[in-house]
Amino acid sequence: MKQQLRQVILAALQQCYVDGILSSGELPGEIQLENPKNPDHGDFATNLAMTLAKPERKAPRKIAEALVAELVKNPLCETVEIAGPGFINFRLAAKCWHDVLEQIMVQGDTFGRSEIGAGTKIQVEFVSANPTGPLHIGHGRGAVVGDAVAAVLQAAGFEVQREYYINDAGNQVTTLGRSIWLRLRELQGEEITFPEDGYQAEYINELAAKYRAERGELAGANEAEAIKACATFGIAEILEWIKADLQTFGIEFDHWYSEQQLYDRGMVDQELAKLKDKGLSFEQEDALWLRTTEHGDDKDRVLIKSDGSYTYFASDVAYHMEKFERGFDRVIDVWGADHHGYIPRMKAMLAGLGHAPEDLEVLLIQMVNLLRDGKPFIMGKRSGNFITLKEVIDEVGRDACRFYFLMRRCDSQLDFDLELAKQQSSDNPVYYVQYAHARVCSINRNAETAGVTVPTSDTVDCSCLKLPEELALIRQLARFTETIEGAAVHYEPHRVVFYLQDLAAQFHSYYNKNRVLVDDPATSRARLYLVNSVRIVLANALSLLGLSAPERM
RNA sequence: GCGCCAGUAGCUCAGUUGGAUAGAGCAACGGACUUCUAAUCCGUAGGCCGAGGGUUCGAAUCCUUCCUGGCGCGCCA
Numbered sequence: 001m002k003q004q005l006r007q008v009i010l011a012a013l014q015q016c017y018v019d020g021i022l023s024s025g026e027l028p029g030e031i032q033l034e035n036p037k038n039p040d041h042g043d044f045a046t047n048l049a050m051t052l053a054k055p056e057r058k059a060p061r062k063i064a065e066a067l068v069a070e071l072v073k074n075p076l077c078e079t080v081e082i083a084g085p086g087f088i089n090f091r092l093a094a095k096c097w098h099d100v101l102e103q104i105m106v107q108g109d110t111f112g113r114s115e116i117g118a119g120t121k122i123q124v125e126f127v128s129a130n131p132t133g134p135l136h137i138g139h140g141r142g143a144v145v146g147d148a149v150a151a152v153l154q155a156a157g158f159e160v161q162r163e164y165y166i167n168d169a170g171n172q173v174t175t176l177g178r179s180i181w182l183r184l185r186e187l188q189g190e191e192i193t194f195p196e197d198g199y200q201a202e203y204i205n206e207l208a209a210k211y212r213a214e215r216g217e218l219a220g221a222n223e224a225e226a227i228k229a230c231a232t233f234g235i236a237e238i239l240e241w242i243k244a245d246l247q248t249f250g251i252e253f254d255h256w257y258s259e260q261q262l263y264d265r266g267m268v269d270q271e272l273a274k275l276k277d278k279g280l281s282f283e284q285e286d287a288l289w290l291r292t293t294e295h296g297d298d299k300d301r302v303l304i305k306s307d308g309s310y311t312y313f314a315s316d317v318a319y320h321m322e323k324f325e326r327g328f329d330r331v332i333d334v335w336g337a338d339h340h341g342y343i344p345r346m347k348a349m350l351a352g353l354g355h356a357p358e359d360l361e362v363l364l365i366q367m368v369n370l371l372r373d374g375k376p377f378i379m380g381k382r383s384g385n386f387i388t389l390k391e392v393i394d395e396v397g398r399d400a401c402r403f404y405f406l407m408r409r410c411d412s413q414l415d416f417d418l419e420l421a422k423q424q425s426s427d428n429p430v431y432y433v434q435y436a437h438a439r440v441c442s443i444n445r446n447a448e449t450a451g452v453t454v455p456t457s458d459t460v461d462c463s464c465l466k467l468p469e470e471l472a473l474i475r476q477l478a479r480f481t482e483t484i485e486g487a488a489v490h491y492e493p494h495r496v497v498f499y500l501q502d503l504a505a506q507f508h509s510y511y512n513k514n515r516v517l518v519d520d521p522a523t524s525r526a527r528l529y530l531v532n533s534v535r536i537v538l539a540n541a542l543s544l545l546g547l548s549a550p551e552r553m
Numbered sequence: 554g555c556g557c558c559a560g561u562a563g564c565u566c567a568g569u570u571g572g573a574u575a576g577a578g579c580a581a582c583g584g585a586c587u588u589c590u591a592a593u594c595c596g597u598a599g600g601c602c603g604a605g606g607g608u609u610c611g612a613a614u615c616c617u618u619c620c621u622g623g624c625g626c627g628c629c630a
Contacts, residue, residue, distance in 0.1 A: 047572065084573050085610065172630055287628055305628040312630050340557050341625045408566065411558060415565070435592050446589045486569060498567060512594040553592065
């Protein structure tokens with residue numbers, strides 16, 4: 001709709017140049033069209049005359065007059081008016097809006113999709129929590145945001161892969177192994193002193209018990225081997241928990257990528273060798289450093305420590321180099337905001353290899369403040385006051401949980417009140433939106449009983465849809481595609497959430513003011529056509545965010 | 554000390570590439586169910602967009618200085 005109008009405006013501008021009414025010949029890169037907040041300002045507005053004021057050296061309103069003289073000739077435009085300092089306001093013919101409904105009906109569950117991302121391969125890596133403990137609420141937010149970002153990108157035509165990076169190498173693995181091993185010895189009746197830096201949580205005892213049940217007593221193996229066995233066992237078990245939790249949350253990954261395998265395949269050494277060949281790394285004090293200061297980092301970073309072991313950064317560098325070698329045009333990492341200090345060195349590393357800064361986009365997920373009845377719910381691994389993601393989902397419900405995580409832009413902190421999220425009332429926005437969907441379904445059931453069927457595009461008489469609120473509703477529906485595009489381009493899935501709330505509000509208001517099923521059959525059918533278009537868009541948006549669209553509530 | 558994110562109504566937050574009179578929900582107050590689901594709707598009230606300066610036709614939005622809160626600044630992961 002917008003694109004169509006842009007063409008019309010461009011043609012009018014060119015005509016003005018041909019006629020010599022305007023002389024600069026200036027063609028704007030893109031004609032800016034906005035959706036006015038004030039309905040008096042029409043369906044669309046452009047500031048074109050104001051931006052042309054400088055090159056034309058004429059008053060904006062003069063330029064607008066010339067353009068309007070051309071534009072009124074177009075049948076698409078019902079009215080074209082000049083307003084304020086030089087805005088041109090358009091009101092489109094009702095026919096244009098009725099065509100939108102037909103598009104929705106014909107396209108069904110694909111309505112809203114576009115191809116702006118066609119040909120671009122993007123990888124979204126998210127969650128990537130260490131497999132040393134169950135997922136908590138912070139991981140949940142990252143999981144939902146990552147999943148939704150991937151979904152809107154897909155809807156906008158990008159080719160998307162969802163990946164989980166498993167940090168199954170490094171010190172934390174040994175710590176996990178040792179923790180399980182100690183608990184296991186405890187179970188076998190030994191008196192042990194549990195170290196300060198071990199994992200103290202209850203689930204370690206569960207893992208130890210399970211190990212014992214499945215594998216029996218620890219045999220005479222030496223300590224290092226026993227710890228390693230416990231670690232391997234623990235990682236595998238916890239990974240299963242994580243996979244199960246994500247599944248109940250409705251999140252699926254295309255690819256699980258193991259850090260350990262990165263080492264086993266020799267990828268880390270290979271990639272580090274490439275850096276060395278390019279002169280990006282250097283040795284100093286027995287350690288290997290990456291020269292990240294050349295591209296904006298505060299200091300150079302260690303890849304291989306003086307004791308010969310690798311830093312976490314080393315495998316991360318190799319991992320990201322390999323991502324691009326896999327053919328992705330762009331790579332998105334979803335991280336907890338506490339890792340933000342890491343961004344400059346990663347970007348510097350890629351810049352050294354000739355990548356543009358925007359090839360890697362890091363989405364920082366701000367902290368989640370867990371509350372219960374408005375009071376902070378302090379989580380301490382040691383206090384025992386620990387609540388896992390699974391417990392939150394079980395208590396609050398999947399849809400409400402997802403919706404809360406998506407309601408805010410991810411770079412602002414989120415207060416998550418368990419009692420509030422749990423409420424199945426008007427206080428809970430997720431039900432407000434889902435209720436709109438259920439309401440249309442209910443109307444459909446009543447229509448069916450009354451023998452009224454939803455008309456097809458060629459049998460509907462859209463001329464019955466002329467109330468201002470009906471046209472406003474269609475305008476909102478028409479914005480769905482551009483909303484998804486905006487959410488995709490800016491990596492901001494919360495835009496879809498706000499869109500959904502606006503659409504639901506408009507529908508509820510319309511529903512309260514007007515009956516769909518009235519005495520006049522043509523009007524009933526046309527309104528049924530309209531509300532079912534609303535239903536389709538609600539369902540598409542809900543599905544995009546991983547939310548259900550219930551038919552009854 | 555340096556860096557990142559945030560600061561908008563009593564509370565929680567939106568606000569598109571800089572656009573017209575800054576919006577929504579909750580809370581408060583007043584209304585609407587013999588009518589397709591009241592998990593809904595309609596109305597009232599509520600603002601120094603953290604503060605100052607700058608850029609321009611035009612700033613919550615861009616630049617700059619400061620204030621406040623959160624988080625980072627390892628040869629940890």
